[in-house]
Amino acid sequence: MIQMRYILSILFYALTCSALALSRRAPTAGQLSQVTDFGDNPTNVGFYIYVPQNLASNPAIIVAIHYCTGTAQAYYTGSPYAQYAETHGFIVIYPESPYDGTCWDVSSQSTLTNGGGGNSNSIANMVTWTIDQYGADASRVYVTGTSSGAMMTNVMAATYPNLFTAGIAYAGVSAGCFYSEDNGEAWWNSTCSQGQSITTPEHWAQIAEAMNPGYDGDRPKMQIYHGSEDATLDPQNYYETCKQWVGVFGYNYDSPQEVQNDTPVANWDKTIWGPNVEGILANGVGHNIQIQGEEDLKWFGFTS
Numbered sequence: 627m628i629q630m631r632y633i634l635s636i637l638f639y640a641l642t643c644s645a646l647a648l649s650r651r652a653p654t655a656g657q658l659s660q661v662t663d664f665g666d667n668p669t670n671v672g673f674y675i676y677v678p679q680n681l682a683s684n685p686a687i688i689v690a691i692h693y694c695t696g697t698a699q700a701y702y703t704g705s706p707y708a709q710y711a712e713t714h715g716f717i718v719i720y721p722e723s724p725y726d727g728t729c730w731d732v733s734s735q736s737t738l739t740n741g742g743g744g745n746s747n748s749i750a751n752m753v754t755w756t757i758d759q760y761g762a763d764a765s766r767v768y769v770t771g772t773s774s775g776a777m778m779t780n781v782m783a784a785t786y787p788n789l790f791t792a793g794i795a796y797a798g799v800s801a802g803c804f805y806s807e808d809n810g811e812a813w814w815n816s817t818c819s820q821g822q823s824i825t826t827p828e829h830w831a832q833i834a835e836a837m838n839p840g841y842d843g844d845r846p847k848m849q850i851y852h853g854s855e856d857a858t859l860d861p862q863n864y865y866e867t868c869k870q871w872v873g874v875f876g877y878n879y880d881s882p883q884e885v886q887n888d889t890p891v892a893n894w895d896k897t898i899w900g901p902n903v904e905g906i907l908a909n910g911v912g913h914n915i916q917i918q919g920e921e922d923l924k925w926f927g928f929t930s
């Protein structure tokens with residue numbers, strides 16, 4: 627009897643240890659893996675990572691942020707970044723929204739503040755963990771996303787400009803546009819989604835800069851994509867987001883450097899305000915805009 631109890635307790639101990647080891651195991655290269663222990667994460671954002679089998683030394687990082695109803699897994703399979711990771715040796719971070727409906731919190735005061743403890747803070751902590759863990763190159767960290775993930779891309783660029791070198795937003799809204807007067811997390815803001823939040827480049831810049839007051843260092847260069855027929859996030863949000871980053875970089879919104887028609891796709895028009903801000907209006911395209919993977923690699927500096 628005593629012996630039986632002894633055996634059972636050893637068995638129990640062994641099982642507990644292996645469960646712990648499993649939950650703490652290092653990400654498996656070449657597979658989407660979950661990381662559960664990466665630093666403060668008060669809003670419970672999920673952290674999934676793709677470390678390529680072909681990991682570069684001192685690798686770059688791309689943070690790829692899913693749309694509402696999406697998941698880390700869905701964006702991993704639905705976007706081209708993990709495949710490119712094998713070619714270029716960078717790591718991809720896929721955060722996962724903790725909310726029903728899986729939109730991102732781009733509305734509360736905490737997410738719209740550097741170090742505020744919201745979703746943006748958790749994503750920043752994933753970046754810091756990955757830099758530490760893999761000796762990643764802190765000067766080559768990039769952020770991109772689609773729809774709600776594009777909104778979060780703009781929020782990340784505004785709240786943690788020190789972390790990112792470049793960003794690309796596919797069909798989002800400017801940072802702060804989804805602001806919630808009631809401080810709600812992940813709330814829909816119809817004024818913004820319907821394209822009625824319209825202001826000047828200077829004011830949008832102030833809104834972005836207030837998310838990290840006193841910050842005076844480099845900021846990520848930004849590319850903004852939007853479909854001209856977007857019925858979910860009104861195309862006015864394309865212009866407002868461009869204004870925001872044009873304002874931040876101090877370019878003249880009314881006189882861009884260059885407009886390239888049919889670039890990078892027939893019927894899409896690219897406007898270049900300066901080396902740090904480009905907007906691409908996809909004429910005739912709705913909310914479901916296609917990620918331009920090869921173009922993204924260029925903007926992030928992996929190819930020329």
Ligand SMILES: *[C@@H]1O[C@H](CO)[C@@H](O)[C@H](O)[C@H]1NC(C)=O
Pocket residue numbers: 802803804805806807808815816817818823
């Ligand atoms: C929606 O966002 C705008 C800024 O784009 C803000 O002025 C407005 O108060 C927000 N609406 C609500 C209901 O919070």
